[in-house]
Amino acid sequence: MSTQTARTALVTGASSGIGEATALRLIGLGFTVYGAARRTDRLDRLAERGLRPLAMDVTDDDSMRGGVERVIAGTGRIDVLVNNAGYGSYGALEDVPLEEARRQFDVNVFGAVRLTQLVLPHMRARRSGTVVNVTSMGGRIHTPLGGWYHGTKFALEALSDCLRIEVRPFGIDVxxxxxxxxxxxxSGIAADGLEKSSTGGAYAAQARAVAAAMRSESMAGRMSQPGVIADTIGRAVTARRPRTRYATGFGARPLIALRRLLPDRAFDALISRTMGLPR
Structure with a gap:
């Protein structure tokens, strides 16, 4: 893909999982890739494969400004922004302290939006670019004890829809x-947080069931590999006219379809059974 050799991509949360796989996929497609993470030591192995490590905390404005300035100084452009950094904060809505709820929104929503704000002027100047927001099937469905997490993903879905219309006249895709x-x-990190916030109280039985489901070997054995998402992102950012949404990975398409088809309480019952909630 020689036409891609001059294009630059910035990927957040690049130190592991989907972010790592995406960075490597874009390098393979000929992009100059800056991988952002709070701990750059975890990017060392990727630097050996062509990644340009970038220290960035998506909850720190100065950090994000400095990161974008470094990319522009290095290549003069940002063609693709992949907002992937995030985590899952689980716990009963009543139990999770608002400080933690705000942190969840700061990382999953405001960090992505602020970085987009910083990148858009450079994309508009070139009248081209692609903003990729990694949400989740959790931005279209709901699961018990995940209210704050799902709230961030639903929010990012809505923000992406609005942004898509706003930037279309400038040749930018969302x-x-x-x-x-x-x-x-x-899953393991989310389960740990869930047990910390909601064990020992009124929601303890639900917390134990959901944490066990998150950690179950049968569930883990059905999970898709991060490369599935990386390949999808690669197709999206090289498409002449990318789709607005790509649902992929274990369970995404069928669960989103069921949420659309089933009445609310029927979907509630389905998810409760799936997660092994006590009745």
């Missing part, structure tokens, strides 16, 4: 990627 179950460390 693409939403909706991963299903992916074999990363996400």
């Amino acid at each position: 693409v939403v990627i909706e991963p299903g179950g992916i074999a990363t460390e996400w």
Whole structure:
């Protein structure tokens, strides 16, 4: 893909999982790729394969400004922004402290939006570019004890829709990627947070059931590999006219379809059974 050799991509959350796989995929497609993470030591192995490491905290404005300035100084352009950094904060809505809820929104929503704000002027100047927002099937469906997490993903979906219309006159595409179950460390981290916030209280039985489901070997065995998402992002950013949404990975398409077809309480019952919630 010689036509891609001059294009530059910035990928957040590049130190592991979907971000790492995406960075490597874009390098393979000929992009100059800057991989952003809070801990750049975790990017060392990727630097050996062509990644340009970038220290960035998406909750720190100075950090994001400095990162964008470094990319522009290095290549003069940002053609693709992949907003992938994020985590899952689980716990009963009543139990999760608002400080943690705000942090969840700061990382998953405001970090992505602020970085987009910083990148858009450079894309508009070239009248081209693609903003890729990695949401989740969790931006279209809901699961128990995931209210704050789902809230961030629903928000990012809506923001992406509005942004798509706003930037279209400038030749900029906005693409939403909706991963299903992916074999990363996400589930374990979410389960740990869930047990910390909602065990020992009124929601303890639900918390134990959901945490067990997140960690179950049967569930883990069905998860898709991060490369599935990376390949999808690669297709989206090289397409002449990318789709607005790509749902891919274990469970994404069928669960989103069921959410659209089933009444609310029927979907509630389905998800409750799937997660093994006590009745």
